[in-house]
Amino acid sequence: MLPFLLFLPTLAFGATPSLWPLPQAMKHGDGVMPLGPDVLLCYGEDCEELPNDIQDGWDRAAPLIFSHSVSSSVSTTLTISIDDPSAELNLEADESYILTVSESTIEITSPTQLGYYHALQTLSQLVEFDYDSEAYSIPNTPLTITDSPRFAHRGILVDSARHFEPVPTLHRVIDSLTYAKLNVLHWHLVDTQSFPFDSPSYPDLGKMGAFSKEERYTVGDVEGVVEYARKRGVRVMVEIDTPGHAASWCKGYPEVCPSTDCTQPLNPSTNATFDLIEGLFKDLTGGKKGEGIFPDDIMHLGGDEVDTSCWSSSDDISKWMEDQGMDEDGTYAYFIGRVQEIAHGMGREVVGWEEIWNHFKTDLDPTTIVHVWLPGSSVGPEATKAGYRVIWSRSDLWYLDWLKTSWDSMYEAEPTDGIAEEDQHLVLGGEGCMWGETVDTSDILQTIWPRGAAIAERLWSDKGSTTKAADAEGRYKEFRCLLNRRGIEAAPSMNMIGREAPESPGGCLDQRR
């Protein structure tokens, strides 16, 4: 961090130019560089042809940068240097970039395509349009931005089980994530209420478990979403939440549930349950690291809110537990262990909600990632002290369905609070959770935004230069307007209740409810 500190003073005073999320370091002068839609791309040392993903990145960014048609004779060169333009998306991926603007040249240097995508988003926020002269320019030149994320895992959870979220809706969510430099879509695919995925191995899961015949994802649909995200530098981490949130599985396969009237947690006493889980996981992962329709290294196994009473109220299961010499909690541990084993066998690291820590602590496989979510949870410090990695989503601060959580408390939330300096590297990052009980295509984007942007800056930017929401308010309001200008339904930024409609006529900066 040291080299950045030199520049931080520039940012402290109202951060000209206004960027969201705040970059790690920026050096700038007070010149102005005119530019126009005529941009010459020069890739590599001899201006080679751009790899597809790199060209596509520019083709997506250009309409954001030049959103008004103008006649301009200005010609600009964008030189792009990327060491590895097809880097794997994972926790180790280098997302850093250097963006410089001087004379008539813009330069992007990054170790991977991911830094390049972020640099283009930064560039899209640097370019100003003057409505009177109808000309584009970049102020504050010469300018150098040296940037990289504070945390590797920066996500939004989307729940497609309480309401189905169609593919075009997921595409729009992914687009919006990239505007805030978020890089993970945590796809909470199935739950108690519905099972919207067509598993080739167990077709009746989707056929019987979906809300309707059209509220299902085919394998091709999922592949399309994951590829759409990959091209934009966004990882897709799938969650299959067992044993507690799985009643929808019984509709197609009643044998995996304790009984018809007491349907979850899943039945631990029969191999049918674990065979089904193994078959389903194989459909999702291809059975090997880096393969399958969800090639991400990490899989979320849920494990939360497990009320084991259905186990005891079933004669078969309680007899089975007795024979195994396991009580309910032991059976819960057994279940979590077996499912983790299945995922590990397919080359996946696993995440579980914090209840699994609260129950099993260091009995958990040491590679387990603990997802902190309970209000006021202190599991972060505990689990990291024991050497476990964590993802942070405390519900009282980062659950986007908590509509009364204000943007500034989301902004000032700190995933490393209470964690010893030497353990903080075990905090992989965090997620804003967009649980779907009252969210479908009609309102998901304005429930995620703009509060999701508060989370995005906390996860990307330097802690020291982003402590106070008050200092960020101006940029936050402007970012909401930017999302709106791009057609993203970000709600009024000063709302006291999330996603509420604007109260009265006014500009996009001034709205509140």
Added chain:
Amino acid sequence: MLPFLLFLPTLAFGATPSLWPLPQAMKHGDGVMPLGPDVLLCYGEDCEELPNDIQDGWDRAAPLIFSHSVSSSVSTTLTISIDDPSAELNLEADESYILTVSESTIEITSPTQLGYYHALQTLSQLVEFDYDSEAYSIPNTPLTITDSPRFAHRGILVDSARHFEPVPTLHRVIDSLTYAKLNVLHWHLVDTQSFPFDSPSYPDLGKMGAFSKEERYTVGDVEGVVEYARKRGVRVMVEIDTPGHAASWCKGYPEVCPSTDCTQPLNPSTNATFDLIEGLFKDLTGGKKGEGIFPDDIMHLGGDEVDTSCWSSSDDISKWMEDQGMDEDGTYAYFIGRVQEIAHGMGREVVGWEEIWNHFKTDLDPTTIVHVWLPGSSVGPEATKAGYRVIWSRSDLWYLDWLKTSWDSMYEAEPTDGIAEEDQHLVLGGEGCMWGETVDTSDILQTIWPRGAAIAERLWSDKGSTTKAADAEGRYKEFRCLLNRRGIEAAPSMNMIGREAPESPGGCLDQRR
């Protein structure tokens, strides 16, 4: 209508297949035609190359029809016959089409590209996807749909002055209009609160009158929206609402307002006012029929809610009225007359809100189109009896910002109520009005939809086969799901309050609040 009546019984009983809006006539068998993404387009007698707009129409429709990637060996031919593929968009344009499906051939025959666009929307609702076999098909074949709109003018009003609506938002509104076969975007461009248009002749209107420097439309922005709409068969009718809703004009040009503290209606006593209106209209219309950035034949001049007290409270204006021998109402009439004259001089027919009828009745130029909007208004029968044309948007029934107006009362509203049979041809159609006081990018689409669909079917379909909302409820719910599947934020269909979030988990058909 007679030939259609033969088929109506088919529709009366649950209309298989389910289409929205209901076509005028449908004949079908009980066969099933398989089809796949491999569609051979054959245009004209010798399968000529498709004109750009026609090819683009298919390129937009194909992803709606084939929304899942599948491997299919089925090959289908779509033959397209269009007499005039580049017909002007106006009230006389023929939007009819015939769509037939038989064997492995789909056939679209239409007098203009407009009917072809509608036929593709109908086709996109006919095609079914089977999730189990992952195959597409069209049921109820052989099938012939003979269709045309009941009314020529079928619109949604969008208000970009109470809140700014960015260009990408307008694009999404236009996309959604075409799904319901609506064909008019009534663009209420400016109003009391803001003036978001950059007029080349009077640049300070936008520069001073917009909410912010970025909440303005350039000439290029407007041209882009109008062209985007044209390619989709949607007319854009601009409204400049004078003299009552114009306070934002004073910020750039105080001389056109009575005084700084009593800003509207516009000052009738100075030529500066009419010079500005003439210059602005020239910017919009090019000064000639069919030209300018809003080439539509019709221009809306507002004229509503004129409180003339600012005129009397100004010494200059009241003296001027006295000199002219005009009272306030006479001055109002004089103003309306002069502005209409300016628009007529530029080759435009004019629309005004119904107050101008209530004040001036048959003193109005006989070509004036009266826009009915007051609750319980009986102006439709009156004005048509006198030979005037009307557009129908009764606020108690078709104002989309009235959130408590239920979808079924919108559906059962009838623009011709009380109008003599022989005068009904003077009803051009109607509009759902999406006033912007509490609507911006964050909520405009879920406030327009799904209730806008009730209006769309009333304006398109045969009156006799769409009298009862109860008979349409099933199709209406399915159409909401279709909009969601296309990423359009249609709110839960059974909401008792417009645009409310879904109340609890469930399928897209069952939501209510």
